Amino acid sequence: MLSTPYPIVDIQQIINATATIVRENSISILLTDSRQIAHPAESLFFALQGRRDGHDFIDEAYAHGVRNFVVQHIPANSYTAANFLVVPNVLRALQTLAAHHRSRFNIQVIGITGSNGKTIVKEWLYQLMASGHNIVRNPKSFNSQIGVPLSLWQIGPDHDLGIFEAGISTVGEMEALQAMIRPTIGVLTHLGSAHDEGFADRRQKVVEKLKLFKDCELIIHNADQLIEYQQELPSTARTFSWSRSKQADLQVFSETIISKRYYLRARYQGKEIECLIPFLDEASVENAITCWATLLAIGYSPVEADKRLEHLAPVSMRLEMRTGINDCSVIDDTYNSDVRSLEIALNFLQQQNQHKVHTLILSDIFQSGLQEDVLYRQVADMVKAKGVNRFIGVGEALSKHRSYFEDGPQTFFYADTADMLRHRKEINFNNEAILIKGSRSFEFERISKALSQKAHETMLEISLTGLLGNLSFYRSKLQSGVKMMAMVKAFSYGSGTFEVANILQHQKVDYLAVAYIDEGVALREADIKLPIMVLNPEPSAFDKMTEYRLEPELYSFGILDKFVRYAQQHDLKGYPVHIKIDTGMHRLGFEYAEWDMLCELLEDNPYIKVNSVFSHLVASDAEAHDDFTRKQIKAYRDAAARIEAALGHPVIKHIANTSAIMRWPDAHFDMVRLGIGLYGIDSAVPQHLNGLQPIATLKTSISQVKYITAGETVGYNRKGSLLHDGRIATVRIGYADGYLRAFGNGVGKMLVKGVLVPTVGNIAMDMCMIDVSAVEVKEGDEVIIFNEQQTIEDLAQQIGTIPYEILTNISQRVKRVYFYE
Numbered sequence: 001m002l003s004t005p006y007p008i009v010d011i012q013q014i015i016n017a018t019a020t021i022v023r024e025n026s027i028s029i030l031l032t033d034s035r036q037i038a039h040p041a042e043s044l045f046f047a048l049q050g051r052r053d054g055h056d057f058i059d060e061a062y063a064h065g066v067r068n069f070v071v072q073h074i075p076a077n078s079y080t081a082a083n084f085l086v087v088p089n090v091l092r093a094l095q096t097l098a099a100h101h102r103s104r105f106n107i108q109v110i111g112i113t114g115s116n117g118k119t120i121v122k123e124w125l126y127q128l129m130a131s132g133h134n135i136v137r138n139p140k141s142f143n144s145q146i147g148v149p150l151s152l153w154q155i156g157p158d159h160d161l162g163i164f165e166a167g168i169s170t171v172g173e174m175e176a177l178q179a180m181i182r183p184t185i186g187v188l189t190h191l192g193s194a195h196d197e198g199f200a201d202r203r204q205k206v207v208e209k210l211k212l213f214k215d216c217e218l219i220i221h222n223a224d225q226l227i228e229y230q231q232e233l234p235s236t237a238r239t240f241s242w243s244r245s246k247q248a249d250l251q252v253f254s255e256t257i258i259s260k261r262y263y264l265r266a267r268y269q270g271k272e273i274e275c276l277i278p279f280l281d282e283a284s285v286e287n288a289i290t291c292w293a294t295l296l297a298i299g300y301s302p303v304e305a306d307k308r309l310e311h312l313a314p315v316s317m318r319l320e321m322r323t324g325i326n327d328c329s330v331i332d333d334t335y336n337s338d339v340r341s342l343e344i345a346l347n348f349l350q351q352q353n354q355h356k357v358h359t360l361i362l363s364d365i366f367q368s369g370l371q372e373d374v375l376y377r378q379v380a381d382m383v384k385a386k387g388v389n390r391f392i393g394v395g396e397a398l399s400k401h402r403s404y405f406e407d408g409p410q411t412f413f414y415a416d417t418a419d420m421l422r423h424r425k426e427i428n429f430n431n432e433a434i435l436i437k438g439s440r441s442f443e444f445e446r447i448s449k450a451l452s453q454k455a456h457e458t459m460l461e462i463s464l465t466g467l468l469g470n471l472s473f474y475r476s477k478l479q480s481g482v483k484m485m486a487m488v489k490a491f492s493y494g495s496g497t498f499e500v501a502n503i504l505q506h507q508k509v510d511y512l513a514v515a516y517i518d519e520g521v522a523l524r525e526a527d528i529k530l531p532i533m534v535l536n537p538e539p540s541a542f543d544k545m546t547e548y549r550l551e552p553e554l555y556s557f558g559i560l561d562k563f564v565r566y567a568q569q570h571d572l573k574g575y576p577v578h579i580k581i582d583t584g585m586h587r588l589g590f591e592y593a594e595w596d597m598l599c600e601l602l603e604d605n606p607y608i609k610v611n612s613v614f615s616h617l618v619a620s621d622a623e624a625h626d627d628f629t630r631k632q633i634k635a636y637r638d639a640a641a642r643i644e645a646a647l648g649h650p651v652i653k654h655i656a657n658t659s660a661i662m663r664w665p666d667a668h669f670d671m672v673r674l675g676i677g678l679y680g681i682d683s684a685v686p687q688h689l690n691g692l693q694p695i696a697t698l699k700t701s702i703s704q705v706k707y708i709t710a711g712e713t714v715g716y717n718r719k720g721s722l723l724h725d726g727r728i729a730t731v732r733i734g735y736a737d738g739y740l741r742a743f744g745n746g747v748g749k750m751l752v753k754g755v756l757v758p759t760v761g762n763i764a765m766d767m768c769m770i771d772v773s774a775v776e777v778k779e780g781d782e783v784i785i786f787n788e789q790q791t792i793e794d795l796a797q798q799i800g801t802i803p804y805e806i807l808t809n810i811s812q813r814v815k816r817v818y819f820y821e
């Protein structure tokens with residue numbers, strides 16, 4: 001949103017579009033996602049060509065009141081009140097507009113790139129320089145070809161410094177980002193192997209990244225990692241290097257830990273200087289040194305730089321959802337507060353269909369670059385547009401502008417965080433989704449703590465962002481028009497219910513499938529509206545099933561007959577059902593010999609409507625059984641054709657599960673059924689094809705540490721002992737949580753401070769012991785059962801099972817926490 005909007009005719013000129021302009025409009029918002037419309041009248045929708053063609057969403061955007069569009073071709077439907085700007089390339093047009101906007105402001109701009117740490121360094125530089133500057137920066141990690149233009153669009157007349165990160169995944173991308181950001185100061189963060197796959201080799205990747213610095217006056221970099229690429233830096237710029245090993249502008253020569261802080265000493269301008277940073281891990285230390293070097297290079301005195309670095313706060317880029325008090329869901333996004341990230345968080349809140357009431361707790365917003373009255377009017381509009389029912393404003397500025405909010409949601413205003421907490425009984429939180437979003441100085445983590453259910457320390461963390469990435473990965477393997485059914489049976493393979501379904505619904509998958517009727521009922525009660533297939537519908541629950549509009553799989557004459565009779569008795573006509581064909585699994589489904597009779601029964605049956613005909617592959621992931629898979633596909637094709645002929649109308653045909661999406665592209669038919677791949681696991685996808693990401697982390701903590709001498713025994717039945725004197729730790733997870741007994745006696749391993757350590761003795765019901773002789777630990781320390789380092793596949797291998805079983809075994813006693821980045 002801009003304080004000075006652009007007339008649409010000006011935009012036409014800037015992006016050099018041919019236009020159908022039917023009326024004058026002022027544009028202040030750039031829109032690339034039709035689901036994020038908040039101020040339609042002032043929005044300009046860019047019909048980008050992504051995984052889906054943006055032109056397909058013009059209808060929806062128009063229906064929501066959007067009247068201005070940048071397109072590649074004018075759509076066939078007539079939209080009489082809309083302005084269309086036609087360009088050859090919509091993404092380029094978006095970038096041209098952002099570049100133009102940027103060029104109107106003659107301010108210092110820091111451009112950050114590297115493989116790791118871009119967002120942290122950006123957020124830290126913001127923290128370090130906020131006092132004394134009015135800074136504009138990318139929201140979260142909006143650093144892509146689309147994210148950067150949206151970020152630049154926020155620059156306003158009151159800003160005097162921009163900090164923008166730029167991320168690329170292949171050659172040719174940085175030039176476009178450079179032309180938009182036009183940084184005056186360049187900062188290079190850690191160069192690692194992230195995204196290596198998009199480049200021919202390391203050199204190509206580094207050279208591409210350095211293109212961001214083309215016109216910089218000053219470049220800050222780590223000399224230890226640029227060694228062979230030094231000459232690739234533009235010769236016109238002043239460089240400021242830092243190093244831990246050799247001569248550099250900032251040469252770090254001593255690193256020690258003093259009372260839990262990292263103490264650095266370095267040579268700078270012939271003198272010895274020092275700094276203390278409140279982080280100990282390797283990545284944070286490196287990012288902090290990069291920030292230190294940047295402050296010095298820009299001209300902060302060593303004393304001032306040290307003072308500011310000492311107060312660095314952790315940056316959590318993720319929004320976190322967990323179970324709250326009184327049946328609430330708490331969405332914690334307490335790390336920052338600006339208009340754009342508020343909008344992102346509100347979109348997430350809006351997806352929480354499981355609660356009718358949506359509540360926002362918001363603090364004053366600092367450094368928006370806008371006048372207070374403009375800012376809070378925008379916030380109030382957004383709060384209304386996103387359907388917030390209860391608004392709790394904390395801070396003096398919000399309280400002062402309370403009148404903007406009062407014709408919409410129920411409102412509460414408090415001077416500060418303590419005041420709000422004192423009154424929380426009166427606010428009476430109950431069965432609602434609560435988004436907590438505050439500027440750091442308000443310490444909203446106190447509110448978050450007060451409203452969250454006390455968590456037992458064993459937790460399964462699910463990355464919803466990772467889940468979305470996995471969904472996109474599989475979608476990108478489908479021909480256009482092929483539908484996607486997401487398998488969310490067994491609590492979405494243990495990862496959640498409505499939390500996962502909400503996201504899938506928002507992503508417009510076509511179908512969900514559950515195993516049993518009550519699983520479907522739970523989703524409907526959380527207001528999931530997608531069609532839902534039930535794999536194993538029990539006749540005793542047909543009432544519930546039809547009441548909730550769940551669609552049964554009919555797999556035998558027995559169940560077909562029961563359901564048709566039920567439909568008849570209850571006067572149901574054309575009820576949607578799915579026919580399951582057995583092509584070799586021999587679990588559920590009509591067998592070959594039954595197909596003719598099945599066709600007869602389905603023909604002209606008024607009570608049911610066959611929405612789909614499907615089968616299931618028994619070994620789509622296994623090369624050894626490929627011949628069998630081919631036979632299954634062939635048999636299925638035959639059965640489906642016969643049923644379609646009998647019905648006289650086409651049905652949705654599907655047979656492919658996760659592994660078949662990758663391995664059997666000819667078997668996608670009209671729809672695929674994505675299961676375990678959604679959760680980041682697929683034995684048919686080689687690990688290095690890193691399109692997939694593990695989304696779950698199971699962690700617990702240490703309750704006690706003991707010293708054991710060699711020969712003493714540990715745990716039930718005296719099964720465990722150490723070979724040498726050593727140390728064991730008791731951790732808060734046992735077989736009742738899903739950490740199976742088979743992991744006992746050294747078979748299973750856990751990660752403690754990055755080190756894999758074995759179990760000792762038998763696993764007990766609620767806890768077990770691990771050998772921590774090799775690691776320094778204390779009570780309360782975190783212990784990881786699985787994450788991206790020790791994966792679910794690793795665990796499955798340790799006890800000779802499959803990842804499906806590991807994941808679905810994690811009991812409901814283990815708290816789920818969801819992240820969205």
Ligand SMILES: *Cc1c(COP(=O)(O)O)cnc(C)c1O
Binds near residue numbers: 535
């Ligand atoms: C569980 C299930 C799937 C999903 O299988 P994945 O291997 O997890 O992708 C697909 N179809 C049916 C019938 C299933 O029961």
